[in-house]
Amino acid sequence: MGKPTRWVTDTKPGHSQWYVDRFRQLAAEGADLAGEARLLDALVPPGARVLDAGCGTGRVAGALAARGHDVVGVDADPALVEAARADHPGPRFLVADLAELDLAAQGEAEPFDAAVLAGNVMVFVAPGTERDVLGRVAAHVRPDGLVVVGFGTDRGYPVADLDADAVAAGLRPEHRFATWDLRPWRDDADFAVTVLRRPAG
Template identity: 85%
Template structure:
């Protein structure tokens, strides 16, 4: 593992368990936790291979798997991966630092049709590693594949920096929305969902 993530340095002790408990409770209450997965499902072919980058407790990847996709989920927090494995058998859940991601070394050499970063993932990576994270995720996506990223615009990672980092990794900005249910983008929106495409060649 590289530098400690903000998930470790900027949260209180017990935060991971609180997060696990929160999403288990929401699921038990019947909350709609599948919005991100519905969007990805609409953008990829049936049976797509999808990387859930920063998968947390696995809610997005599990829903994508339930829709017939082949999912590998990755997170730096072993507690969250443990919860994903316990609650959502089926996808492969791996502990890994996104800034140093090398899934071939963990037995997953096949490229992905798409990757998703939901749940403010890029706001929780180690400071200064955002560009490396995007580059390592992009390296695992096939040419003409997509990376869909959502995070709050007030989370300390300005969209101007994000866009510059995406361009530097060779990704093309294809769409931007204000929500995962595709409400139109506004400059004053407090959340951004961005669709990036990896060029062919």
Template identity: 90%
Template sequence: MGKPTRWATDTEPGHSQWYVDRFRRLAAEGADLAGEARLVDALVPPGARILDAGCGTGRVAAALAARGHAVVGVDADPSLVEAARADHPGPRFLVADLAELDLPAHGEPAPFDAAVVAGNVMTFVAPGTERGVLAHIAAHVRPDGVVVVGFGTDRGYPLADLDADAVAAGLRPEHRFATWDLRPWHEEADFAVTVLRRPA
């Protein structure tokens, strides 16, 4: 692993278990936890190969797998990956640092049709690694594939920086929305979902 992520340095002890418990409780209550997956599903062909980058507890990966996609989830936090494996059989979940992502070394050499980076992942990576994270994710996506990134606009990673980092990583910004259910983007929005494409 490289530099410690903000998930490791900027959260309280026990935060990961709180996060696991929170999403288990929401699932038990019947909350809709598949919004990100519905958007990604609409962008890819049936039976697509999808990377869930920063998969956390595995809820997005599981929802995509339930829609017939082959999903690999990756997270730097071993406790979150352990919970994902326990709660969501189907996708493959791996412990790996997105800033050093090398899935062929984990037995996953095939490119992905899409990658989803949900749950404020880009604001939790190690400071200064954002461009490298996007480059490593892009390197795993096939030409003409998409990378969908969502995070809160008040979390210290300006959208102008995202756009510049994406271009430097070989990705082309294509769409931006204010929510995962495609509400129109506006400058006052407190959340942004950005669709990036790796040029063919």
């Protein structure tokens, strides 16, 4: 693993278990936890291969697998990966640092049709590694494949920085929305969902 992520440095002890418990409780209460998966499902062909980068407790990966996609989830936090494996059979879940991502070394050499970074992943990676994260994720996506990123715009990572980092990582911004259910983007929106594409040529 590389530099400690903000998930480690900017949260209190026990945060990972709190997060696991929170999403288990939300699921038990019947909360809608599949919004990101619905968007990805609409963007990719049936049975697509999808990388859930920063998968957390596996809710997005699990929802995508339930829709028939071949999903690999990756997170740097072993506690979250353990919970994902327990709660969402179907996807393969791996522990890995997104800034140094090399899934071929873990037996996943086949490229992905798309990758998703949901749940504020980009604002929890180690400071200064945002461009590396996008580059390593993009390297696992096939040419003409998609990388979809969502995070709160008030978390210290401006969308202008995301756009610059994406271009430097070889990705082309295509669309931006204010929510996962595609509400129009506004400059004062407190959340951004950005669809990036790895050019085919």
